[in-house]
Amino acid sequence: MYKVCLPPMLLALLMGCGPAPESSADKETAVKSDKAASASQRPVIYQMMTRLFGNKQSHNQAWGSVAQNGVGKFADINDKALAQIKALGANYVWYTGVPHHALVADYQAFGISLDDPDVIKGRAGSPYAVKDYYNVNPDLAEDPAKRLAEFDALIARTHAAGLKVMIDIVPNHVARKYESISKPAGVRDFGADDDTTQAYAKNNNFYYIPGQAFAVPDGVQPLGGEAHPLIDGRFDENPAKWTGNGARSAKPGADDWYETVKINFGVRPDGSYDFPALPADYADQSCQAHLAFWQDKDLPDSWHKFRDIALYWTARGVDGFRYDMAQMVPVEFWSYLNCSIKEVNPDALLLSEIYIPEQYRDYIHLGKMDYLYDKVGTYDALRAIVEGKAGTEVLPELFNGMADIHSHMLMFLENHDEQRIASPEFAGDPRKALPAMVVSSLVTGGANLLYFGQEVGEAGAGDAGFGKASRTTIFDYWGVPAHQRWMNNGAFDGGLLSKEERALRDFYRDLLNLAANEPALQGEFADLHLANQTTPGYNNQLYSFARFTEEHAMLVVANFSALDSQSVELSIPRGVIAAMGLTNGEYALTNSLGTGEVSSLHVQQGEGRVHLALAPLASVAFKLR
Structure with a gap:
């Protein structure tokens, strides 16, 4: 008692x-x-939207510019900020939006071509429409000419704070205008050597619609209707390419991923593979065996390009990758890529966004993923309980069904794609999800994710422009109010938090440190x-x-x-x-x-x-x- x-x-x-x-x-x-659980400290990943994290401006005008709404920089993520993230229980920081993506800004003085707002979502641009995989977003640098050196310095600071670094790789698609000005000698851009007369060729990086030019979707209103010299309802792409979500029309819909183009990994338009299938018994074999299998195979050019990109960032000190929409890329490619990374850094953390439970085991065992999103499962079930749409009777069968892979699952209640807990569209009160967070954090031997601002009850309110209320925008320049109260003008001491917000953060700190360090949870x-x-x-x-x-x-x-x-x-x-x-x-x-x-x-x-x-x-x- x-x-x-x-x-x-x-x-x-x-x-x-x-x-x-x-x-x-x-x-x-x-x-x-699940015997795959490691005896070492469990991963607790702190995800930050990098352009928003250090932003001190709170003007928050819809479709606001950098001058109006502000933008966070790599330099804002200083030793104090990193120490506080570490104290919260995190051992990884996922810097979201780091690779250089298409955005509405003029960096021509730094050799960067203009991007067309007709094929950009928001003003700040989608972090998942990468324009140059060999450099970083110039918005994040105090000196855009030295942006890569500034990110290298952030990697070093992060490591010095006892934290590891993750960034996104988005193999399924790139920006409509991919153009790397920073690629190493000998590297060819995506599409540079494609035969554009063919809808499909094994070594083409893109899929084409020969004889048809791309047309901007109907219903697209860049910059909320603001005038801009490049906004004319047109984008020069002939022949048109398939859109990132697989849309094969020269004029995709406004709900398609029209700002991106799909990468060809050797999957023919009829869905058949133009590369060898990985034998089923390789699920039980090592990465060395996987690499030996691929060594003498004629593989699509896109496989090699993404391997080189991942190894480039690994060599710069990046400790892991979050793969966007990994389920849209063949599991054989993941075997090749992940084992190539593990050969260089056996401790690299490889995390897959995937929403098809029937494929989980293939992506873990054949694709050699360390962790998969547990959205279609634990997140959905816990959210339903929090919202009063279900009771906890749904949990035993759920957890029993994934017992063999539970230690490979990433547990979360927020990320950049999901509605904020405190938003009226979810719980409306951050306290209501505390029991769900306890279960999510402690029930599995896998990894945990905390999205910045979650720990202080950020509600994701406000119409940011392209990004709408309930999710903190990933497309716009914006200040995040509850997070900014914790940031306290760069002091990172929680000095402006309310008593209730401080108590909430204390709870998350205790819970996440327990999740990371308690041996029983392994x-x-x-x-x-x-x-x-x-x-x-x-x-x-x-x-x-x-x-x-x-x-x-x-x-x-x-x-x-x-x-x-x-x-x-x-x-x-x-x-x-x-x-x-x-x-x-x-x-x-x-x-x-x-x-x-x-x-x-x-x-x-x-x-x-x-x-x-x-x-x-x-x-x-x-x-x-």
Whole structure:
């Protein structure tokens, strides 16, 4: 029995005791393990939209220019900022929007050609319409002529802070006007050697629509209707190329990825492959075996180009990559690329955005991905629970179904594609997702992601121009209000945060440090939810589970109800008690969330019980040993 005093904004965990439950000796509880989990510190990735992170201006005019709305620079991400990110529990920083992408600005003085606003989304441009893979966004540099050196300095600062660096690679598509002025000697641009008379050729980098010129989609209004010398409803591309999302029309739709063109990886227009299939038994073979398989094969030119790009950034000190829309690129290519990277840096972290669960295992085992987005699964399920559209009864089957790959999943509740938790379109209140964040962060041995501003309840409000409210814009120049209060004009000390925002950030700090460093979270997983369905006081607003190794164990219980306290005598079945190596007796428990209160686990006749009472939205993570 115990009482927890959390900050008021996070609600207290109150003392309580429910009636004794029925014996759970005969209840089946699965103990699941994914042996791929590493014994080292688990990845906790802090994703920042780099152009927004250090921006101190808060004017926030829709379609605003750099002069009006401001832009963050590499230099703004100083030692203090990085130390605070590290203190939050992160061990990786994903610098989103670093490769040079198309944008509406004049950098001709630095040898950079103008980009046409007719094929740019927003004024600042999409970070996923890369124009030059061998350099970085000039907006992010104090001196655009030295932009690459400034990013190199940021890599060095990040490493000195004890953090690793990730950037995006977007193999599926590039900007409509790809033009590298920074490529190393001997490197040819995408499309430079293509036979444009052919819709498809194995070594073409793009797909073409011979005999037809590209036409700007109907309904596109660049810069919100503002006059600009290059805005004329036209873009010179003849023959037209396929659009990034695979649209094969010379005039794509306004909802297509019209600012990009699709890369050809040797997939013919009918979907057949113009390269060897990777034998199924290579799922169990090493990267060395994979590279040996590809060594004497005639591979499409695009494969080599992206390998060279990834190794270029690896050589500059980048420690990992987040791959945009990896499911749109054949798994064989990922085998080749990822093993080429691992040959140079075996510790590189390789993360895939993918939304097709049926393909997860192929991308992990054949494609050699370290981690995959767990959106179509954990994110969707937890969001539904937070929104009151489902109960926690959906979680046991979900987690059981991915038991063999759970340690390869990236868990998140926000990223640049998803609506902010605090937005009215999601929860409307950042507190409502705290139990979901506890489950998301602690249920798996995989990786965790925190999107900048999430930890202080940023709501993503405001019409930014191309980027609309509920998601922090990735297309526009913008100030992020809650984040700017933490940034405090560059002091990075939270000096302008409200009491509630500081409490929220403290909660995230405690949770993410626990997720990164607790050894029990690298071990076995046992669902306790099903075993407690007939326990008095237990319901589908609660979710409970155990994590343990031979030396460490943890019990986690989360209350998703925003209205009701929950009083329960949690039962831990004999099978889980035995798996944790416990015998009859009483075991001290310490709550690793909050202020470290203690309770006890009573084991009698091989079955365990813990008395607890959970206030609305409260969670506990009891450390057993």
